[in-house]
Amino acid sequence: MNFWKSAALGLATAAVAALSVTSQAMAEKRHKIYLSMSYIGNDWQAEAANMLKAMAASKEYADKVDLKVQVAGPNAQKQIQQINAMVQAGAEAIIVYPISPTALNEAVKNACAKGVTIVAYDGVIEEPCAYNVHIDQAEWGKVTARWLADKLGGKGNIVMITGVSGTSVDTLRNKAAREVFAKYPDIKVVAEANGMWSQAVARTELAKIVATHSWDTLNGLWMQVGCYTANSMQLEAGVADDKVLPCAGEGSNGHRVQMLPKDTQAAGSNGTYKPLGAPSISASSQAYPGAYAFKIAMEVLAKKKVEKTTLLSPGAVTNDKVKLCQTGSWEEMKAGCNTFQPEIIPNPGWYASIFSPDLPQVGLNAALTGTPEE
Amino acid sequence: MAQSMQAPSARSGNGLFSAALRNRGLAAIIVIFILALGLVNAISPAPMSYFDFHSLANGGAPLALAAVGQTIIVLSGGFDLSAGSTISLVNVIVASLPQDTLAGQVGVVLLGLLVGGLVGAFNGFFVAYFRLQSIVVTLSTMFLVHGVTLLIMPDPGGAVAPEITAFFSGSAITDVLPASVLVVAVALLAWLYLKGLRFGTALYAVGSDADAARSAGLSVPWTRFWAFTLGGLFYGAAGVFISAQTGSADPLVGDPILLQTFTAVVLGGTSLAGGRGGALGSVLGAYTLMVMVNILLSLDVSAYYSTVAEGIVLIVAAMAGALGSEAPLRRYLSSVGLRLKSRGAGFAASAATLKPAALRQMSAQDQGWNVSWLVRHADLVRIVLPAYLAFVIVVIATQVVYGGDTIFAWKYYDSLIVLGSFLAILALGQGTVILSGGLDLSIAWTIAFCGILAAGLINGSNLASVWVIPLVLVVGAAIGGLNGIGVAVLGLPPIVVTLAMNGILQGAALVFSDGTPAGFTSPGLRWLMTGKVLGITPVVVFVAIFVLAAIGLLGRTVFSRWVYALGNSPRASYLAGVNVRTTTIAVYVLSGVCSALVGILLTGFGGQASLGMGDTYLLPSIAVVIIGGTLITGGRGHYVGMLGGVLLLTALQTLLAGTTLPSASRDIIFGLVVLAAVLALRERSTG
Structure with missing residues (x-):
């Protein structure tokens, strides 16, 4: 036991020494801002965090803030503990990707009472003192379902691939979409499965569904995530490029590249990750709410008046609006491009929805590497 | 695996030192917990205030309560995968019932405990009286309970009376004692009481060696049934506490707690093989996991490494608990030494080659010729x-x-x-x-x-x-x-x-x-x-x-x-x-x-x-x-x-x-099949 004891004590002393050096170095007055992420296991989370870091590193904010990032994993208890620890460590603002809209309420109320600004992105924190930045999820469900119903002329067999059941986002999106479909008596939902917001899960679920319903008995797909995968599976099953089913879905780059007209020159195309002219709508949760939340936190700290809830547009992209970017700068996206070359984005599951007119600090490089625009 | 068997209930040691040696696992987690707390205190910019103490006590309480439940089940030789989903079920039930009156508030809290106990009894019934393997029974219960939870509440919501929140997660004595400390203390007292009963003795005996326990006249099914039921009761307590702490419900809140209960149990020195350990260690293990969050934050460890750090702490704690003269590592090293010595002397046992041959011979016997395939492979x-x-x-x-x-x-x-x-x-x-x-x-x-x-x-x-x-x-x-x-x-x-x-x-x-x-x-x-x-x-x-x-x-x-x-x-x-x-x-x-x-x-x-x-x-x-x-x-x-x-x-x-079945019913069907x-x-x- 003695060995362990002395080893741990040694470690502790070393850590204390290391920390006191850094804390002296940061003695100048900067806003202490913390980010509490949930899970870092997918592209969207990584992009959102990168864009937030890019904001903090931009000219406007670089010498005003000291940003620290922690991950709570999928565990609400841990996030509660993390928020408390951040308050204790002297945070002025905490930006949160909330694991649960309700479970954090007490911890957030506590933090607010200590004068800490709390901003949640993408998910919602119901506690009234928190600021929230997210898209209107019901709107997402409505816009995508309406497009699909119109595209099918109000009749046909469709498949719904939902998200993670038990979450508010999933419930809101499904409910809104079902309300739209219910208005069309000839639209029939023939199969439904949880896609867990993952391209990999969407593929296994769709594979199970087509084992009992073949592609030619289906007319359309409504997928919270996975249109890219659905298009790819049809091509693999021998469906012709121009016979791919209409698909209403999210904002992955693979999905958008497949929506481009078939003759588009997209560098780095390979396999099914290529322009197809696939009939589709791509509405998105957006990858920039984290960066937006940072901006809001800074405005609140600067004593500006900010609305408690900022609703972002799902920014629906249809076949007539999809456009390939050359460099992916903020300026270029402002001019209307919304899709990136496969050469730059080798992973088709990567989220292409990164443009906000309000955030000139962040472009493609921000989402990729966390570096701000010049 | 081949750890030494110790009489776990023998508490009549002479002196602190021998007690620490006997309960090496517990001693290790006590030292680790104190070191972790000391570390947090040393590296935090401000000394630990009552607010920090309070939030730490609250933050770790649900996991601590759930870990007590898992410990009881593990001691009996079982394994419970339904812990997390039971906590969620209790959470949504507590938060969706009216609780405007004092009677209503007391009622939902008791109901929460009861629901936990009932899920546990369901598991215990199949494990004890149908002699099914606990890991599959609780796996199917996990799906069943998850489905029922989603039926009751498809997405986060509900509300818990502020009185309940104040009672469980407020302060018992303002600025001195958080109520959560009392809650966990009551849970530990309940555990000590149980341990002193005939049930406690039976629990350790059944977990160590069910056959021997049976020969000694103990009822193995009775013990297992109550282990699961009591375990469930503690999950119910964890669910009630989460409801109070969060003031609301989330049907997914318990899921990630499951793996952590095992981590807490192992950190606390309880053997997963059953029959050895106790709930105090698990509670400290649970709190150590929570203090880790503060340590990682204070040291500004990159997000990528947080799971690595947790993995290393787990191994260090397990090794510290296993140090001693019969530790497998020490035995291994001494056996290597012996082997080298014997090889030098020219009479190494490993030089003999008849082992595989002997085994091969044995297997030849069961390839009898005249017996039908079906009989041989019945x-x-x-x-x-x-x-x-x-x-x-x-x-x-x-x-x-x-x-x-x-x-x-x-x-x-x-x-x-x-x-x-x-x-x-x-x-x-x-x-x-x-x-x-x-x-x-x-x-x-x-x-x-x-x-x-x-x-x-x-x-x-x-x-x-x-x-x-x-x-x-x-x-x-x-x-x-x-x-x-x-x-x-x-x-x-x-x-x-x-x-x-x-x-x-x-x-x-x-x-x-x-x-x-x-x-x-x-x-x-x-x-x-x-x-x-x-x-x-x-x-x-x-x-x-x-x-x-x-x-x-x-x-x-x-x-x-x-x-x-x-x-x-x-x-x-x-x-x-x-x-x-x-x-x-x-x-x-x-x-x-x-x-x-x-x-x-x-x-x-x-x-x-x-x-x-x-x-x-x-x-x-x-x-x-x-x-x-x-x-x-x-x-x-x-x-x-x-x-x-x-x-x-x-x-x-x-x-x-x-199909277009709602996912709640799919979970239930899956669990039933x-x-x-x-x-x-x-x-x-x-x-």
Whole structure:
């Protein structure tokens, strides 16, 4: 036991020494801002965090803030503990990707009472003192379902691939979409499965569904995530490029590249990750709410008046609006491009929805590497 | 595994030192907890205030309460996978009932405890009186309870009376004592009281050796039933506390707590084999996990490394608890010394070569000539048949639901085999580990890490895949080898080693991919998984060869006999000349290779790799092995049965995915089918 004891004590002393050096170095007055992420296991989370870091590193904010990032994993208890620890460590603002809209309420109320600004992105924190930045999820469900119903002329067999059941986002999106479909008596939902917001899960679920319903008995797909995968599976099953089913879905780059007209020159195309002219709508949760939340936190700290809830547009992209970017700068996206070359984005599951007119600090490089625009 | 047996209830030590030696695990966690607290206090900018104390006490309380419940079940020799979903169920029930009056508030709190106890009693009933394996019973309960939770509350909401919140998560004495400290203290007092009862003695006795306990006149079913019921009661308490703490409900809030309860139990020095340990250690283990959050924050450890840090703490704690004169590592070192000495002297036991021959001779006997195949394999048929029967029923149900030529077309079976290929391969690795008496929890991130490595290095090139595939398989073998060394040489519990490995690999995958895995699979691999030759997906042929090889490996080799011997009794097999250490390392290497292979095939199937790609395979890999008739404690089972489990699970998921049933009812159906399948497996012999 003695060995362990002395080893741990040694470690502790070393850590204390290391920390006191850094804390002296940061003695100048900067806003202490913390980010509490949930899970870092997918592209969207990584992009959102990168864009937030890019904001903090931009000219406007670089010498005003000291940003620290922690991950709570999928565990609400841990996030509660993390928020408390951040308050204790002297945070002025905490930006949160909330694991649960309700479970954090007490911890957030506590933090607010200590004068800490709390901003949640993408998910919602119901506690009234928190600021929230997210898209209107019901709107997402409505816009995508309406497009699909119109595209099918109000009749046909469709498949719904939902998200993670038990979450508010999933419930809101499904409910809104079902309300739209219910208005069309000839639209029939023939199969439904949880896609867990993952391209990999969407593929296994769709594979199970087509084992009992073949592609030619289906007319359309409504997928919270996975249109890219659905298009790819049809091509693999021998469906012709121009016979791919209409698909209403999210904002992955693979999905958008497949929506481009078939003759588009997209560098780095390979396999099914290529322009197809696939009939589709791509509405998105957006990858920039984290960066937006940072901006809001800074405005609140600067004593500006900010609305408690900022609703972002799902920014629906249809076949007539999809456009390939050359460099992916903020300026270029402002001019209307919304899709990136496969050469730059080798992973088709990567989220292409990164443009906000309000955030000139962040472009493609921000989402990729966390570096701000010049 | 071959740890010394100690009389756990003997508390009449002489002096603190010998008490600490006897309860090494508990002593270790006390030291670790105090060090962790000291560290937090030392590195925080401000000294610990009442606010910090209060928030720490509250933050760790639900996990601490749940860990007390899990400890009781583990002590009895069981395993409870339904802990997390029970907590969620209690949470949504508590938050969705009216509680305007004091009577209503007391009522919902008591109801919460009762619901927890009832779920526990449900588990206990099947484990104790139907003699089913706790891991599968609680797995099906997990799905059942999850479904019921979603029926009650499909998304976060509800409200808990502020009085309840103040009572449980406020302060008992303002600025001095948080109420949560009292709650946990009451739970520990309840545990001490239980431990002093006849039930407490029976709990340790049954967990150490059920047969001996039975001979001593204790009722094994009675003890097991109450262990699960009381465990459930503590989950109920955790659910009530979460409701109070969060003031609302979230149907998914409990899910991630499950794995943490095991971590807390292990940190606290309780043996997962049952019969040794206690709840105090688990409570401290739970709080140590929470203090870790503060430490990582204060040291500003990069997000990528947080799971690595947790894995290392787990291993350090387990090793500290296992230090001592009979520690396996020390024994190993002294045996190496002895062997070197004896080799020098020229009479090394390992020089004799008759061991495998002797085993081979033994097996020749059971290949009797005149007995019919069925008689010779009656046992095998009995354990393997239920999965296949259930599979046939599910296939018929599929036809009834979809009509047409659904199950008469090859397409249906082709996709069953393609979708089942991943589990069929994992079943060999996980199954062999379980047969040897272990468990591999590192499957999820071994798959993801190897998949990400493969996609990143192959990057679309057939040529590259020629050297990358063998390389990734070697990496998988190395990961498995490290697991095996941790278990066989360091003598750590398999769950600890593989859980820690899982966390370390998660960190490695994040660092390697920098959060977004790049690269994609080669055309060849894509063709293997998604192409068609005469309507057949090429991987179907590969699966057929793999299955034959697996049946051969687990049925006809010396290796398989050693694995079975090890699972039945490590001590006896050691004495019979089985090389325990090599065999143990070999089974984990096999599991690592199987996981790596699945990682490679999954990138072929999906085109890319993603970080969470292995998450959905851990529990199914265990489930198919057990549904196929394997004993979770090892020594009994057959790959043919596991394959039946794979077919059953895949067919059931396929049947459910094609419908429009709400996901709550799917979870319930899934749980019921799994439970029915294991009910059919029930031992019919009297005991």
